[in-house]
């Protein structure tokens with residue numbers, strides 16, 4: 001069985017005034033695979049991250065779920081904490097109980113139950129996660145633009161202006177696409193070619 005740690009953030013009163021964070025953590029302890037669960041006032045703070053790192057060592061955690069705010073805000077913060085704890089940063093799931101729960105609900109019991117359900121789903125997912133590895137692939141800084149109409153020509157020029165070599169491919173004998181077939185264009189009546 002996997003060993004999951006669950007960390008429930010109160011975000012001060014942002015989450016804590018609507019969601020009973022200690023209750024969410026206590027309930028999470030009974031979810032399959034969960035070896036450790038706790039709540040804390042500010043999970044993204046240095047002491048909050050240290051809590052994850054220490055618990056990972058003390059409880060031999062393999063995966064971590066943090067129930068807090070949007071992943072847009074702190075997914076990277078917690079992935080770094082995972083790495084600092086010697087864990088694969090992709091063995092981590094974040095549950096948004098702030099924007100998706102405390103900010104949109106007022107009934108504390110129902111909000112707490114929803115937070116519990118979201119944590120349960122994240123725990124079920126994280127135990128099925130496969131560890132990913134970051135890989136680096138060399139990139140040739142050259143561009144191929146297919147189609148020599150106006151859009152392709154402009155794209156080729158824009159890339160060339162950034163200092164990169166561009167190869168523009170056109171199946172017809174001339175470039176310019178439909179534009180080159182027009183005589184004059186509104187409103188300046190310039191010769192389109």
Ligand code: SF4
Nearest residue numbers: 009011042044068069
């Ligand atoms: S992790 Fe997110 S929800 Fe928790 S204290 Fe930081 S900003 Fe607030």
